[in-house]
Every structure is written in C-alpha cells, then in structure tokens.
Amino acid sequence: MAHWLLIVGSLLVFASVTLKWMYFAFSRHPSGIELPLLRKMELVPHFSVLSYGVVGIAVLVIALVLxxxxxxxxxxxxxxVLVAMWLAVPCRLAFSQPSLLRRLTTETRELSVIRDFTKTYLPTDFGPTEKYNRFDIENLWDRFLAGCSFLGLGWYCFGAGSLLIGIYVTARLRPEERISAPVLAAIPTGVVIITLVPALIGQYYFNAACVAQAEGAKKEAITCYRRAMWFDRWRAEDVNAYAAIGELETLSVSSNDSPEKHISKAREFNEASEYDLAIFELARAAEWGGPAGLVARRESARTRVEYGIALYRGGGIGAAVTQWQQALVEDPLQHHAVGFFVARGNYDIGRYEAALGAINDVLNRTDDRPTRANAYSIAGDCYVKLGHDAEARNSYNHSLKEQMLVNFWAMSRLTGN
Structure with missing residues (x-):
C-alpha cells in the first residue's frame, strides 16, 4: 500500500510540469516548464531549462535513483528540495517578485476596464455579468493571500506529489536516520525565511513611516519610507510610496528638486483628470533615472491609458490611439489592455492594416476567451472593410469558437443580421 504513495506522488509531479502554475487574467498562463526558477518571467511565457518544472523533474529523478x-x-x-521549491513559488511571488505580483493584480483590475469598454463601444455580446476581485495588498499577509489566489493546478499537483513522496520516503528511513531527519526541515524553512525577512523589515519601516507622517514628523517619515523601499522591493516599485515622500518634501518646504515631488504633483493632476499635466510631471520624474524613474515611466504609461480612454469617449479617437501607443513604448507590460484598445481605435479611424497588426499581438499574448472572441470579430470587420470576405468569415468563425453561445457580434456578421 505504501508504494502507492510513491507512484501517485511521482505521477502528480510529472503531470504538474504541463499544467498551469499561475493564472493570469489576460496573459497566457505559464506551465511548470515555462515558469522560470531564477530570472523574471517574460511577457509571453516560453520553455525554460531552468524552470520549476524542468528542475523539479530532475530532482525527482535523482530522488528515485537514490x-x-x-x-x-x-x-x-x-x-x-522539491518541497522547498514548492513553497518558494508563493513566497517569492508575494515578497520578492513585486513586478510579477503587480502584473497579476493589474491585469485582474484592468480586465474589467476592457469589459466596460467592449460593452460601451462594441456590439453587444450577451452573457453573465462578471465579477473581478479587488486586492488590498498593503501588508504582507494580504500580499501572500493575493499571490496564492493566482496559483494554478500545476502548483498544487507539484506540492501534493512532493508531500506524498516525502511521506513514503520518511516511512522507509532506518531508525537512526529518523533522528536526524527533522534537520532537513531547515531547507524549506530557510527558503521561507530568506524571502520573508526583508519584506518584514520593510513592513516595519513602512508602518513607522505612516505613524511618523500622522504625527507630523516629516523628516523621520521620509527616512522610514526610504528604508522600507530599500528592504522591500514591493515598496521600491510602489508609486504611492514615492508620492508620499514627495508630498512630505513639499510640506517641509524643501528647496531641492526631486523625482518624488514630481510624482506627487502628477498624482494631484491625475486626480483632477488633468492627464496632460500629470504626464508632463511624470516625464520630469523619469529624467532622474534610477528606481524612481522606472516607477514614473510605468505610472506615465498607466496615465496615458486613462487619458486615451477619456479622449476616446470624447471622440478624439486618433489622439487616443497616440496615447495608447506611447503607453506601450513606456511600459510594454501595459499590453494586456492597451493592445486591444489600439486595435479598436485604428479600426475606427480606418487604419485597418494597423488594427490587424495590433489584433495579432493581442491574440498571441492572451488566453482570455471573451477578449480573443472580440479581437477576432474586430479582425473580421477589418477584413470586410478591406474587401477580404474569406478572411472575414474565417475570423468570425474563430470568434465563435472562442465564445459560441453569447457571441452575438460574430453570429450577426455571419448571418447578415
């Protein structure tokens, strides 16, 4: 009976490499062989030798041989080691990979923007109203829960298989080996500690900064904010932290210019819907370079997306497309929302070839079926305008394959209604 633990556990680990380890709201979901172990994950996941899946299989084979x-x-x-790798995924995602966690949460938030855009400006497709999670990730526990919510079936299979194999191997240890076996718990524990401790220190300084700011101790608050950003990568990439420092520097009547002051001023302009002035201030902050410059560029891209939507609503479609294209230049990770907007905007102003190019990029980078269905329908409309009826029918058929029952847009085009 005990051998079934080894067999089932091994099968689960082997199967996990082809299953999805993370679920993105918009982008393609990486499998075990596509989730990199050391480097950052790219916009489009692809096979990596140093991935959790490949390394995990190698370690499992070594364990079986032993x-x-x-x-x-x-x-x-x-x-x-397998268990440590399994625990490392949510810990690294929550505490040491802020760009990936921010991308996951941003896609979830901005997918609702895409849905609102399609319902307002595109032919109606009937279907259930979707609900989107809103993540409050101001503390470590919330970040950990948010990170875990994106983990996929592959990660769970990998963990379950590793634990089953661990139970089997532990039962086969000799009595003298069982005495020293608990020492091995230091490996996964060490992985958790290494990823968690810097974030804990950063959270401590962040809380101290908030308290000092509330008490009016501006210099102390600025110092604590900077220490929090030094220890915690999440804070170092958080535009709110830079804006808070800029606000404190402005209130302290500091004569020195700083990127934080420009980011804080941009935040004020953005809240007043003065997007062009906000973009100008963020451009000045980006000129400083460094981490603040990178954050300013990312915030500028996000502001341009909002500005483009506002322009589109007001009828300035050409100007909206320009803003969206510039957002892609400043932050390619904005592509999950912007590419779709660019495609529709180019169609509206008669740039059908450009719209088709943007649609191809969207289709290559997303697994979201409603978005893919709408993208194919836009492509079909573009082909109709270009006089390519066969390609148009093919696009509408692809749209129906992505979303059959509620795809009124593609159905009406194919039936001529």
Missing part, C-alpha cells in the same frame, strides 16, 4: 540504490536519507534530502 531510492532504487537504497540511499533513503539522501532521497529524502532531494524530496525536501
């Missing part, structure tokens, strides 16, 4: 050679304790060491 079991076959009766080196049970060494096999348990290998299985412990």
């Amino acid at each position: 079991l076959w050679r009766s080196a049970t304790y060494l096999a348990l060491c290998a299985v412990t």
Whole structure:
C-alpha cells in the first residue's frame, strides 16, 4: 500500500510540469516548464531549462535513483528540495517578485476596464455579468493571500506529489536516520525565511513611516519610507510610496528638486483628470533615472491609458490611439489592455492594416476567451472593410469558437443580421 504513495506522488509531479502554475487574467498562463526558477518571467511565457518544472523533474529523478540504490536519507534530502521549491513559488511571488505580483493584480483590475469598454463601444455580446476581485495588498499577509489566489493546478499537483513522496520516503528511513531527519526541515524553512525577512523589515519601516507622517514628523517619515523601499522591493516599485515622500518634501518646504515631488504633483493632476499635466510631471520624474524613474515611466504609461480612454469617449479617437501607443513604448507590460484598445481605435479611424497588426499581438499574448472572441470579430470587420470576405468569415468563425453561445457580434456578421 505504501508504494502507492510513491507512484501517485511521482505521477502528480510529472503531470504538474504541463499544467498551469499561475493564472493570469489576460496573459497566457505559464506551465511548470515555462515558469522560470531564477530570472523574471517574460511577457509571453516560453520553455525554460531552468524552470520549476524542468528542475523539479530532475530532482525527482535523482530522488528515485537514490531510492532504487537504497540511499533513503539522501532521497529524502532531494524530496525536501522539491518541497522547498514548492513553497518558494508563493513566497517569492508575494515578497520578492513585486513586478510579477503587480502584473497579476493589474491585469485582474484592468480586465474589467476592457469589459466596460467592449460593452460601451462594441456590439453587444450577451452573457453573465462578471465579477473581478479587488486586492488590498498593503501588508504582507494580504500580499501572500493575493499571490496564492493566482496559483494554478500545476502548483498544487507539484506540492501534493512532493508531500506524498516525502511521506513514503520518511516511512522507509532506518531508525537512526529518523533522528536526524527533522534537520532537513531547515531547507524549506530557510527558503521561507530568506524571502520573508526583508519584506518584514520593510513592513516595519513602512508602518513607522505612516505613524511618523500622522504625527507630523516629516523628516523621520521620509527616512522610514526610504528604508522600507530599500528592504522591500514591493515598496521600491510602489508609486504611492514615492508620492508620499514627495508630498512630505513639499510640506517641509524643501528647496531641492526631486523625482518624488514630481510624482506627487502628477498624482494631484491625475486626480483632477488633468492627464496632460500629470504626464508632463511624470516625464520630469523619469529624467532622474534610477528606481524612481522606472516607477514614473510605468505610472506615465498607466496615465496615458486613462487619458486615451477619456479622449476616446470624447471622440478624439486618433489622439487616443497616440496615447495608447506611447503607453506601450513606456511600459510594454501595459499590453494586456492597451493592445486591444489600439486595435479598436485604428479600426475606427480606418487604419485597418494597423488594427490587424495590433489584433495579432493581442491574440498571441492572451488566453482570455471573451477578449480573443472580440479581437477576432474586430479582425473580421477589418477584413470586410478591406474587401477580404474569406478572411472575414474565417475570423468570425474563430470568434465563435472562442465564445459560441453569447457571441452575438460574430453570429450577426455571419448571418447578415
């Protein structure tokens, strides 16, 4: 009976490499062999030798070979590495990969923007009203919960399989080996501590900064904010932290210019819907370079997206497309929302070839079926305008394959209604 633990556990680990380890709201979901172990994940996931899936399979094979050679304790060491890798995924996502976590949460938030845009400006497709999670990630626990909410079936299979194999191997240890077996728990524990401690220190300084700011101790608050940003990467990429420092520097009547002051001023303009002035201030902040400059460029791209939507609503479609295209230049990760807007905007102003190019980019980068269905329908409309009826029918058929029952847009085009 105990052998079933090994068999089932091994099958789960092997199967996990082809399953999805993370679920993005818009982008393609990476599988185990596409989720990099060390480097950052790219916009479009692809096979990586140093991925969780490939390395996990290699470690599992080593563990099985060691079991076959009766080196049970060494096999348990290998299985412990598997467990450490499994725990590292949510910990790294929540505490040491802020750009990836921010991308996951941003896509979830901005997918609702795409849905609102399609309902307002595109032919109606009937279907259930979708609800989107809103993440409050101001503290470590919320960040951890948010990160775990995006984990996919592959991650769960990998963890379950590793634990089953660990139980099997532990049961086969000799009595003298079981005495030292608990020491191996230091491996996964160390992984958690290494990723968690800097974030904990950063959270401590961030809380201290908030308290100092509330008490009016401006210099102390600025110092604590900067220390929080030094320890915690999440704070170092958080535009709110830079805006808070800029506001404090302005209130302290500091004569020195700083990127934080420009970011704070841009935030005020953005809240007043003065997007052009906000973009100008963010451009001045970006000129300083460094982490603040990168944050300013990302915030500028986000502001341009909002500005483009406002222009589109007001009938300035050409200007809206220009803003969206510039947003892509400043921050390519904005592509999950902007590419779709660019495609529709180009169609509206008669740039059908450009619209088709933007649609191809969207289709290559998203797994969201409603978005893919609408993209194919826009492509079909473009082909109709270009006089390519066969390509148009093919696009509408692809749209129906993505979303059959509620796709009124593609159905009406194919039936001529």
